[in-house]
Amino acid sequence: MQPKTIIEKIWDTHAVMSEKGKPNLMFIDLHMVHEVTSPQAFEGLRLAGRKVRRPDLTFATMDHNVPTQNRMSITDSIAKKQMETLANNCEEFGIDIADLNSPNNGIVHIIGPQMGLTQPGKTIVCGDSHTSTHGAFGALAFGIGTSEVEHVLATQTIWQSKPKTMEVRVNGRLNPGATAKDIILSIIAKHGVDFGTGHVLEFTGEAIRGLTMEERMTICNMSIEAGAKAGLISPDQVTIDYLKGREKVPDGEAFEKLAQEWRDTASDEGAVYDAVVEMDSEEIEPMVTWGTNPSQGIGIHKQIPDPANAESDHDRRAIQQSLDYMDLKPGMKMTEVEIQHVFIGSCTNSRISDLRAAAKIAEGRKVADGVRALVVPGSQAVKMQAESEGLDKVFLEAGFEWRESGCSMCLSMNPDFVPEGERCASTSNRNFEGRQGKGARTHLVSPAMAAAAAVAGRFVDIRDLKKPSLQ
Amino acid sequence: MEPIIVHEGNTAVLPRVNVDTDQIIPKQFLKRVERTGFGQFLFFDWRFLADGTPDPSFELNKPEAEEASVLLADHNFGCGSSREHAPWALQDYGFRVIIAPSFADIFYNNCFKNGILTIRLPEKQVYELMDNGKEEYYKLKVDLEHQTIQDSKGFEAGFEIDPYWKEMLLKGWDEISLTLQYADHIDAYEKQRGI
Numbered sequence: 057m058q059p060k061t062i063i064e065k066i067w068d069t070h071a072v073m074s075e076k077g078k079p080n081l082m083f084i085d086l087h088m089v090h091e092v093t094s095p096q097a098f099e100g101l102r103l104a105g106r107k108v109r110r111p112d113l114t115f116a117t118m119d120h121n122v123p124t125q126n127r128m129s130i131t132d133s134i135a136k137k138q139m140e141t142l143a144n145n146c147e148e149f150g151i152d153i154a155d156l157n158s159p160n161n162g163i164v165h166i167i168g169p170q171m172g173l174t175q176p177g178k179t180i181v182c183g184d185s186h187t188s189t190h191g192a193f194g195a196l197a198f199g200i201g202t203s204e205v206e207h208v209l210a211t212q213t214i215w216q217s218k219p220k221t222m223e224v225r226v227n228g229r230l231n232p233g234a235t236a237k238d239i240i241l242s243i244i245a246k247h248g249v250d251f252g253t254g255h256v257l258e259f260t261g262e263a264i265r266g267l268t269m270e271e272r273m274t275i276c277n278m279s280i281e282a283g284a285k286a287g288l289i290s291p292d293q294v295t296i297d298y299l300k301g302r303e304k305v306p307d308g309e310a311f312e313k314l315a316q317e318w319r320d321t322a323s324d325e326g327a328v329y330d331a332v333v334e335m336d337s338e339e340i341e342p343m344v345t346w347g348t349n350p351s352q353g354i355g356i357h358k359q360i361p362d363p364a365n366a367e368s369d370h371d372r373r374a375i376q377q378s379l380d381y382m383d384l385k386p387g388m389k390m391t392e393v394e395i396q397h398v399f400i401g402s403c404t405n406s407r408i409s410d411l412r413a414a415a416k417i418a419e420g421r422k423v424a425d426g427v428r429a430l431v432v433p434g435s436q437a438v439k440m441q442a443e444s445e446g447l448d449k450v451f452l453e454a455g456f457e458w459r460e461s462g463c464s465m466c467l468s469m470n471p472d473f474v475p476e477g478e479r480c481a482s483t484s485n486r487n488f489e490g491r492q493g494k495g496a497r498t499h500l501v502s503p504a505m506a507a508a509a510a511v512a513g514r515f516v517d518i519r520d521l522k523k524p525s526l527q
Numbered sequence: 528m529e530p531i532i533v534h535e536g537n538t539a540v541l542p543r544v545n546v547d548t549d550q551i552i553p554k555q556f557l558k559r560v561e562r563t564g565f566g567q568f569l570f571f572d573w574r575f576l577a578d579g580t581p582d583p584s585f586e587l588n589k590p591e592a593e594e595a596s597v598l599l600a601d602h603n604f605g606c607g608s609s610r611e612h613a614p615w616a617l618q619d620y621g622f623r624v625i626i627a628p629s630f631a632d633i634f635y636n637n638c639f640k641n642g643i644l645t646i647r648l649p650e651k652q653v654y655e656l657m658d659n660g661k662e663e664y665y666k667l668k669v670d671l672e673h674q675t676i677q678d679s680k681g682f683e684a685g686f687e688i689d690p691y692w693k694e695m696l697l698k699g700w701d702e703i704s705l706t707l708q709y710a711d712h713i714d715a716y717e718k719q720r721g722i
């Protein structure tokens with residue numbers, strides 16, 4: 057039999073209809089819903105007198121608008137209405153919801169894996185572009201718009217043209233100090249902010265195999281920042297071990313059967329992709345973005361590029377536009393750049409391992425004068441886990457703020473934001489203009505690099521910091 | 528959805544690469560539970576000065592972009608967030624056609640669902656149209672049925688479009704009604720997989 061990629065395998069087993077010259081009608085195994093991109097979809101159903109076809113394959117949470125302080129007394133009346141609307145819609149249509157009172161509440165892309173809803177071989181959609189996160193498990197997971205949310209609610213299917221496949225091979229082993237965040241920022245910096253357009257990426261290679269599930273989620277999460285339809289990693293023993301014992305995963309014999317199916321979902325040896333790009337781990341060092349899209353990143357000791365050296369006219373314009381907004385000059389090093397805010401959180405980097413990595417740097421140190429540093433766990437379960445390990449105390453003693461879970465300052469729909477003209481070292485995924493507040497300047501980094509920036513008041517190489525507790 | 532067959536209208540030129548959906552519709556406007564009324568917030572942070580008056584240097588505020596319904600955009604237009612508020616805002620503002628060298632995938636799909644025709648043209652042709660539209664009121668005629676774009680000066684180009692989307696736009700169909708006609712296929716699929 058012809059060897060197949062995981063992408064083709066999932067595609068072929070989910071096509072309800074495939075007529076030549078038309079998009080395929082694809083069955084969706086898991087539909088995750090949140091408060092911001094769903095109200096108009098439910099309203100559409102109501103107006104047309106339609107039902108949700110498979111409430112049992114649908115799961116909702118509140119995350120984008122949720123305040124990270126006093127979360128039960130929401131003062132923003134429009135945000136409050138949006139959350140109440142979701143709760144009412146879930147009740148009316150019979151959908152399970154992890155509302156603010158639920159121990160399962162958290163960022164949609166954190167709780168899916170945490171509860172074991174996310175599983176290899178599934179098709180997963182959500183009205184959120186970072187749905188690609190779930191691809192870490194070998195699921196085909198992608199973001200959709202609100203019309204598509206309505207379509208999936210009504211039919212449990214979606215019309216999709218078959219995407220092209222691209223192998224992103226990360227060779228070798230990571231340097232000390234380099235993390236999953238640095239891998240994905242390096243790949244996007246090297247190949248561009250839209251190299252993945254029209255493709256589903258499969259991350260392969262020794263460096264990827266060596267990553268934990270949480271690190272793999274960070275990589276797949278940012279596939280969309282390369283313009284990709286989705287990004288995924290073939291499941292292996294690491295995937296199976298992570299899922300064993302989770303709330304929505306069966307146990308005993310049923311689990312063994314499922315685990316075998318998951319193993320079979322992995323790409324076959326010798327499978328052919330439409331395109332292949334490569335990255336050598338030796339090239340990867342701690343990264344910081346200097347610009348206003350995620351491809352505008354450099355190693356901590358490299359210089360900010362000069363638009364005069366750009367390869368094309370539109371690259372030159374893009375660099376200049378970013379430098380103007382960020383108030384930076386060509387030739388500067390990121391270690392010269394001072395910051396006023398630090399955000400450790402978001403669906404990219406708010407899992408327990410991210411908080412541990414940041415706490416390791418924070419321990420025994422103090423947040424620099426004039427810096428406000430927020431730590432926002434990805435879910436209430438992550439928060440509880442961190443507190444049971446005493447990480448909250450480490451952060452608080454160092455002068456960080458310890459908050460409740462949510463999307464928070466990744467997109468600042470809740471009360472957390474960066475004031476105009478100020479800089480933030482952020483573990484989130486987008487450094488777009490105004491993303492963290494009007495006129496705010498965002499620099500994307502790993503959790504350890506963010507914590508180091510908090511204590512130094514500027515960007516520093518985590519490899520240069522000596523761990524006081526180890527001295 | 529309102530069908531689109533032939534559209535003729537004034538152009539607006541936005542020569543910026545990687546315009547993300549956060550710029551098209553900033554997050555402070557995503558809390559509404561309605562689908563309408565987003566046009567007033569389109570490109571809000573670029574379009575308005577701190578005192579709330581229109582920024583005269585922003586492309587859409589220029590006199591030649593007045594009442595534009597065809598947007599000429601640059602590479603990777605609509606990247607980032609999946610928010611459908613972006614096409615809602617563009618449509619509510621008055622855009623029915625967007626022409627660019629490349630689009631981000633989710634945005635591209637979202638436009639079709641809202642009756643906005645997105646057209647990919649080679650960079651050279653887009654830049655030629657942009658040059659034409661930069662200084663003066665410049666109209667384009669887009670014929671979806673024959674897949675052509677024309678101006679009054681002799682520019683003419685064909686474009687590619689997925690036949691499925693073409694038919695949806697031409698007929699202004701509601702996609703859910705269409706899919707529900709295949710409900711027995713979905714039933715059979717669920718049965719076969721035992722889910």
